[in-house]
Amino acid sequence: MSDLSLALDSPPAGARDSVGNSDTRARALVNDHFDFVWRLLRRLGIPEADADDAAQQVFIVGTRRLADILLGNERTFLYGAALRVASTMRRNSARRARFIRSVPAESDTSLRTPHDELERHLALALLDQLLSSLDDDQRAIFVLCEIEELTAPQVAAIVNIPVGTVASRLRRARHSFGAELKRLKAQGT
């Protein structure tokens, strides 16, 4: 087994775990954090049609690196992975932007009226437009604080920056968000 591990390009440390343990922890990773990762990816600018693939990539990376993720540190790892996946996908999407369009969600729509659904889509589209006016750092902090409703110390731990930096980025992000909203409202009237 050790010989085989050494032969691999990136030996997964978790290979020594039993399949059952890896599987259980991997499933817990998905169950506990899938919505977090999904929302993060969506609000970082990944279109709905691509969000599924992006989330899968994040969790497969997470599973592959399971042994490297300290207990309680899952969100930090997933956040980093999501940022990288989102960045890569945005780059690729830019080249084929014409081919990818947001499509209605495939689920969770049965309980909503068409009006609710339309308003939800419009609201999310408007939110994404506003978020796109923020720079990447501000955007991530805004999403974690305002949408995920994490505290500044929690965000600081996830992003690995000082709490003060979180506060200042959030302040700037709120300002930019408000300014863009004001601009759009003025444009719409």
Add this chain to the structure above:
Amino acid sequence: MPGSDALLDKPSAELTELLLRVARADAAPREARERALQNVAAAALGLGVLSGTAVLGSRASLLKGTSWLVAKWLAAGMSTGLLGLTVAQGVVQLVAEPAAPPALSTATSTPARANPHSVPLAPESAAPLVVAQLSPATPAATPAQSVASSARAPSSAPALAMAPVAPIAREPKSPSPTSSARTEATSALANSKSSLTRELTLLEQARSALAQRAAGGALQALDQYRSEFPRGALQVEAAALRVEAVGQSGDRALAQRLALAFLANFPTSARCARVRAYSEVFVGDAQKP
């Protein structure tokens, strides 16, 4: 933004709160979560396959450099049908219970290269999608200990077949397995892994070519895939990639037909959203003056 005027009429504070509330409630589609559960099970299995290699005592070289690919595409197979699950179940059984009867025989261990129902290779011939009819798991199938619990229900497996091909079936579990049966199963597993690895490699080539906007290369890999695996385990993935490749190559009409055929044949596929997106673009193009 068209249609958002009513939203923008709301006071800023109220609108901001509304937007954030909607975003906080934005949950992932159920299918995406289920697919992730399947994928991580397969990825965890990938780790297990490595451990299992020691148990199997052979084919170690097969896994070098391909274990990640296998885990990734095995997951894709699992999300689109039950074949991947069949393979996965066998591996889990072999790895987690080396003393237990392996009792599996995968479809990929049965080469189908001389299939008389294979279709012409040229994409410009409006080639229909060759769709294997994946048989649902038999009621007598052994419940997999870790993978099956996250597997999609048999009823979600694509049941339509555009070409009348033989169903891919699992052999019934042997009631009294012997060591030779286990050897046979191990050999079948090794063969299926080899076959699956080849399928994965071809589709990965197609995907990479697409990412580099090399539609010709992607179509070549997909044609090769169809030639070698007319009843391959990853045909749904191949069909989805073909839609994109044909679209990239500029043949929008064919791409549109393939997209519609895909949506009709695989309405539950996780690839539907992407294929539908392409389809809408093609329709939009066709309506332009």
